[in-house]
Amino acid sequence: MRTRLRGRRSSAIVSAIFAASAVAVSGCGGNDVAPANAPTVTLAEMCTQAYMQRIMPAGATVKDIPNALTYLPAQMRTTKGGTVVVAENALGDGAPPYCVVTGSFVTNKESGKTANFGAVFPAPGKWNGKYLQFGCGGNCGSVFEAGPPTVAHISSGYAMWHTDDGHVDRSIAEKGFSVEADPTFAVKAPGVPDTDALDDYLYRAVHSLSAVGKQATAALYGAAKVDHSYFLGCSDGGREAMVEATHYPDDFDGIVAGAPYDPPAAHTNWMTRELVQFRSPAAALSDAQMQLVAKAAASCDASDGVNDGLDQNPNACVFNVRTAVPLCAAGSASDSCLTQAQMESVSAILSAVRDTSGNTVAAGWAAATLTSNESFFYEFPSAPLTLTGRDPFGPEPYLSMFTEWAFSNYILRDFVYAGASDYNGTRSLGMSFGLGDPADASSFQATMPTTTVQRITSAFQKGLWDDPAALSSFSSRGAKLIMYHGLTDALMNANTTIRYYRALAAARGGYGNLQKDVRLFLAPGMNHCVGGDGPNAFLNQYNAKGWFAGPQVPFDTDHDALAALQNWVEKGTPPKSIIASKYADDDASKSVQRTMPLCPFPSKAQYNGSGAINDASNWSCPESDTSMLNIGAAGVRAGM
Structure with missing residues (x-):
């Protein structure tokens, strides 16, 4: 997901929801000796349309494409026939020279459906034998969504591949920049889904590219096959990562999945935050009121035992908006208090959403997310034109902004309701609000009809990953999975990931067994995939300046999750911690x-009691610690 930051948070564009990008990589380190039969051509000789086309498998075509990410530097966008050499240090980052290749590949032989790809290759003799594939964020529709290759990855010698998930983002042609929120590719006409395009997005393009990319990479460097393959992704890239692990366990040896998008839970969360405020003008939350609530929620910091500005376990908090924030006098409104309806809105946001049978559909948000500088997602982008009409913020807002309404409502319209002309997000879902316990004013929550939940789940079925049993084949072949999530992620609910990992542990007979091949790392104070007030840099992944970029970190097993994963896959040493x-x-x-x-969950970082709090050397990860399983009143309300 991508979004334009509003108001005091800046006007920069941020990758949101699925902001996610997946990376497929092979092997560890970057100093491997090239294969003995590696080509003796130069980088310039190799990086031509004719040469690259010769090594491509059937169905793959090297050519220019219309949807390279619009925030890429010109050096990567000026392909000629689908290839271009990026010179050493061309981007001022000290990177060695590399070859950029673009084109298309067939995803469905019967229909001839294709998706576009982008690839980056190190010079002959510099390849490390490994394959690295990036996924895409939001609704995708562009290539190289993660930006130019990071210095760490290209210097280490990875061959890197990306896909647009089988469609072109309309905002590129209509607005001149990539938003990746356009959902209209999912329908051919109102009421008629485009199943070919949906299949590409939900699972097929990423899976198909893994075969094409590995075969082409090995052929390019004269190898029988790649040594190892890895996948790295966050947000929708995290969903793609989890779909690969659960549906196609043989595609990758190791996967890093960040803040994975779970469509039924995510859309329930987002539409709850929107629809609870659509109840009336008095129910909407202003920016100033969100700051008021955030200041009160910051008290949860102390619940982890250390007053350091970071909440290590938000679900252990006892935060209750009704006791923490003043109630406005009847008939009045102010930035220093909340109306009764606004109190209810905050309560619904922090409470689990249940279906009409009482089952938890989506966990509530932790109070810590209210303190995030991403909390503007909780607010309306502007005053709605209507509270009951189909387009409260005007038609097709997804082409120019990436807010929850612009993104989620129209995905539901096109993915779930096939673009039906009578779909109205303010009414069609049937979501209702009320007290879960008539005797408890703090129990205000949302209820989603079971039929709506089933409809959403069915529409996304091929792209879901939340069945714990589905990961068994991936684990049984010795592959490894690292999951991560920021605890102040206000776009993708970390509680969804935590619930999945807990269910996975139950299915595996406990955390000790599970951690042999799957580990979850939660980052206090980290926002969606990147950024936040806390330590948030522990992975070289996003490098798109002005779009979605994260600080680059040392590429070693202590500081980089991908390097730690490779060490686990290739040397059998699991990461006991990752320094952020x-x-x-x-x-x-x-x-x-x-x-x-x-x-690794369920442990959390423990301060040793002396020394600078800001220094990782004064913290530890006790292996026997299970304190992340401690749940307070706020966690209970959230369904944890």
Whole structure:
């Protein structure tokens, strides 16, 4: 997901929901010797349309494409026939030279359906034998969504591949920039789904590319096959990562899945936050009121035992908006209090959503997300034109903004209701609000009809991953999975990921067994995929300046999740912790303000009691710790 930040948060564009990008990689490290039969051509000779076309498998065509990410530097966008050499240090980052290749590949032989791809290849003799595939964020529709290759990845010698998931983002042609929120590719006409396009997006393009990319990469460098393959993704890229692990366990040896998008839970969460505020003008939350609530929610910091500005376990908090924030006098409204309807809105946001049978459809948000500078997602982008009409913020807002309404409502319209002309997100879902316990004013919550839940689940079925049993084949072949999620992610609910991992542990007979091949790392103070007030840099992934970028970190097993994963896959050493860093302005060229170890769930970082709180060396991850399983009143309300 991508979104334009509003108001005091800046006008920069942020990758949101699925902001996610998946990366497929092979092997560890970057100093492997090239295969003995590697080609002796130069990079310039290799990086031509004719040469690259010769090594492509059937169905793959090297050519220019219309949807390379619009925030890419010109050096990567000026392909000629589908290839271009990016010179050494061309982007001022010290990277060695590399070849960029674009084109298309067939995803459905029967229909001839294709998806576009982008690939980056190191010079002959510099390939490390590994395959690295990135996924895509939001509704995708562009290639190289993660940006130019990071110095860490290209210097280590990875061959890297990306796909647009089988369609072109309309905002590129109509608005001149990539938003990746356009859902209209999912329908041919009102009421008629485009199943070919949906299949590509939900599962097929990423899976098909893994075969095409590995075969082409091996052929290019004269190898029988790639040594190892890995996948890295966050948000929708995290969903793609989990779909690969659960549906196609043989595609990758190791996967990093960040903030994975779970469509039924995510859309329930987002539409709850929107529809509870659509009840009346008095129910909507202003920016100033959100800051008021955030200030009160910051008290949860102390619940983890250390007053350091970070809440290690938000679900252990006892936050209750009705006792923490003043109630406005009847008939009045102010930035220093909440109306009764606004109290109800906050309560519904923090409470689990249940279906009409009483089952939890989506966990509530943790109070910590209210403190995030992403909390503007809780607010309306502007005053709605209507509270009951089909387009409260005007037609097709997804082409120019990436807010929850612009993104979620229209995905539901096109993915779930096949673009039906009578779909109205303010009414069609049947969501209702009320007290879960008539005697408890704090129990205001949302209820989703069971039939609506079933309809959403059915529409996304081929792209779901939340069945714990579905991961068994991936694990049984020795593949490894690292999951991560920011605890102040206000776009993708970390509680959804936590609930899945807990269910996975129950299915595996406990966390000890599960951690042999799957580990979850939660980052306090981290937002959606990147950024946040806490240490948030522990992975080289996003590098699209002005779009979605994260600070680059040392590519070693202590500081980079992908390097840690490769060490686990290839040497059998699981990561006991990953050190996260907080750079000034989230810019790796500036000073490090804080470091902290991220611990495998259910443990959390423990301060040793002396030394600088901002120094990771004064924290530890006790292996026997299970304190992340401690749940307070806020966690109970959230369905945890």
